[in-house]
Amino acid sequence: MIPSVLPTYNRAPLTFVKGEGSWLIEDDGRRFLDLGAGIAVNALGHANPALVEALTEQAGKLWHTSNLYDIPQQQALADKLVDTTFADTVFFTNSGTESCELAVKMARKYFYEKDQPERIDIIAFEGAFHGRSHAAIAAAGSEKMTKGFGPLLPGFKHVAWGDHDGLHAAINETTAAILIEPVQGEGGIRPLPDQCLKGLRDLCDEHGILLILDEVQCGMGRTGKLFAHEWAGIEPDIMMVAKGIGGGFPLGAVLASEEAASGMTAGTHGSTYGGNPLACAVGAKVMDIVADPAFLQDVNRKAGQLRQGLEGLVSSHPEVFEAVRGQGLMLGLKCKAANTDVVAAGYEAQVTTVPAADNVVRLLPALNISDDDIKEALSRLDAAATQVEQAMQKA
Known part of the structure; x- marks a missing residue:
């Protein structure tokens, strides 16, 4: 049974x-x-008193209203993220997988609104892990992730880790974005050298495409910077965040520049639970602690x-x-x-x-x-x- x-x-x-x-x-x-911290989720350990206090205080007031209304705790956390990162705007999710879904949609919608609807392809890398939804497994592309779940969502190209020639060859008139983890987690703790991340930023600028960073596992202080890409001194256009941002409470986010997010207008995306008062109250306290130099x-x-x-x-x-x-x-x-x-x-x-x-x-x-x-x-x-x-x- x-x-x-x-x-x-x-x-x-x-x-x-x-x-x-x-x-x-x-x-x-x-x-x-x-030494696992819930797979890099419990960034401040178990039953952290500051997080317990933040959660308990909010739990006694209000749990959920939906995104039909303004949520003060969501606004407060979004402001903290915008103030401390490259981002101009934030959408809150419940997980890294959900963040991947929005990142893909955002990149494709950007080019659609720029009258380039043919630009749908997203280049990803061997060994990647971006979640377990259809978009996320299509982005990873490995047989382990995709076997038995076809047909796969189209529009993803895969390049071997470290294959610079293959990356250049994969870019054409249908390319919308490059998606990469600054440090691969599931793929075996493989950091991308700073010069390579700088090169990716330059390559995206050269071809007018978007750079999407998956910092679900390597973000929120995990590498010693608030976000791993800061070591290379570059900024992405879109970034996926989750795991440590909630300190153990389910919370994710997509951070984006105003330009990259320009296609995401009212009605183009949504989440019933995303950015709820409980999650964002905890996330704001995590930010207060982890973002401290x-x-x-x-x-x-x-x-x-x-x-x-x-x-x-x-x-x-x-x-x-x-x-x-x-x-x-x-x-x-x-x-x-x-x-x-x-x-x-x-x-x-x-x-x-x-x-x-x-x-x-x-x-x-x-x-x-x-x-x-x-x-x-x-x-x-x-x-x-x-x-x-x-x-x-x-x-």
């Missing part, structure tokens, strides 16, 4: 019932150090501490690990052993991590993880690696 919860996940046999900062408490009382400076300090420890881990376990990759507190351990074995051994050592493509284990801790918890995390990862080594020796 099919279970009551649709079995689309191979879930670990763990049932967490409580969270405290960077820790998760299992139903049986065991405490796990959380002192907070981001501390993220970079902790990232250096964690990365140094991980480099030592790779040196100590050369049969298990190959290298450390990533930026800020979005790090990956490239494995020689099966990454799933490393994740499973982590469960035994009571530390949670997240697998990714290219045989990588993702480390996405809360941005406010303590120095002591970083040391403990490294100790538990060391224990997990030792367990994997012992299993390899017995095999």
